[in-house]
Amino acid sequence: MNILPLEDPFHRPLRLISDLHLGHDISTVESAESLRPLIAGAGTLIFNGDTCQETGTTFRLKGQRMLADLHRICAEEKVETVFLRGNHDPHAPGPDLVDLAGGRATVIHGDILLPLISPWSIHVHEFRPALEKIHAEYSAQDRRRLEVRIEIVRRCREVLPAASTTQKGKSLKARSALFFREIWPPRRPWEVLKVWARLPGIASDFMDEFRPQAEVLIFGHTHRPRVWRRRGRLLVNTGAFVTFAKPLIVEFMPQGLTVHRVELKGGQWRAKPSFVQHSWHGPPAFSALS
Numbered sequence: 001m002n003i004l005p006l007e008d009p010f011h012r013p014l015r016l017i018s019d020l021h022l023g024h025d026i027s028t029v030e031s032a033e034s035l036r037p038l039i040a041g042a043g044t045l046i047f048n049g050d051t052c053q054e055t056g057t058t059f060r061l062k063g064q065r066m067l068a069d070l071h072r073i074c075a076e077e078k079v080e081t082v083f084l085r086g087n088h089d090p091h092a093p094g095p096d097l098v099d100l101a102g103g104r105a106t107v108i109h110g111d112i113l114l115p116l117i118s119p120w121s122i123h124v125h126e127f128r129p130a131l132e133k134i135h136a137e138y139s140a141q142d143r144r145r146l147e148v149r150i151e152i153v154r155r156c157r158e159v160l161p162a163a164s165t166t167q168k169g170k171s172l173k174a175r176s177a178l179f180f181r182e183i184w185p186p187r188r189p190w191e192v193l194k195v196w197a198r199l200p201g202i203a204s205d206f207m208d209e210f211r212p213q214a215e216v217l218i219f220g221h222t223h224r225p226r227v228w229r230r231r232g233r234l235l236v237n238t239g240a241f242v243t244f245a246k247p248l249i250v251e252f253m254p255q256g257l258t259v260h261r262v263e264l265k266g267g268q269w270r271a272k273p274s275f276v277q278h279s280w281h282g283p284p285a286f287s288a289l290s
Contacts, residue, residue, distance in 0.1 A: 002147065
């Protein structure tokens with residue numbers, strides 16, 4: 001199913017995190033067990049893409065083991081799970097888009113917002129022609145249909161190169177080496193800054209076109225935790241559990257949602273007090289169960 005309308009009974013909170021990148025060198029999640037405090041107490045937990053490092057043989061086996069541990073912990077805590085697909089786990093079993101709270105909120109991984117998926121990639125010159133060819137197969141009118149946009153991004157994920165970034169340990173030396181590799185060539189940080197600057201507008205345009213009645217859009221992908229209020233909507237980028245980034249967690253309750261920063265303390269990831277609260281403005285946009 002590409003689009004999942006999800007109504008949670010809210011006996012316990014519905015929570016959402018993204019971009020764990022389990023198994024990757026740059027992931028800051030050393031073990032699935034370290035995530036238990038974020039899992040415990042939830043009724044449903046949405047993992048919004050790039051949960052497990054599916055691409056790249058160097059990382060895949062470790063990622064699969066950690067993902068199995070994650071499933072076990074969620075089962076132990078009696079938490080239902082939804083795994084959206086991302087560009088690093090394109091074959092995840094879940095949907096590409098989730099509508100929550102009767103259509104008041106929409107969840108996407110975020111790569112659907114960018115035609116080149118990762119325009120800052122050092123390999124963009126290699127995969128750009130293939131992605132542009134896929135987009136060219138669809139008319140402008142076709143691309144105004146959400147199911148077509150999802151089909152395009154799913155096809156684009158399949159032609160991206162496998163993950164190749166490496167980080168030799170967690171020491172300051174290893175992180176410094178990664179930093180200098182990541183900012184070369186100079187166009188890369190420039191591309192990142194361009195995406196960050198344009199992202200609220202791009203996300204707002206997406207909502208205007210495909211979910212005009214929704215109040216909230218939640219996405220990840222770009223690894224920069226930010227919250228914006230644009231055109232009467234709340235836009236939340238949940239960041240990432242990777243080096244040089246920080247994660248956010250979103251918690252839904254019947255009356256609205258809260259956004260929390262997440263920190264690693266004593267080997268456990270824990271949510272801090274909320275710094276954003278959003279109450280629903282009106283009745284549901286539609287019945288997610290109809």
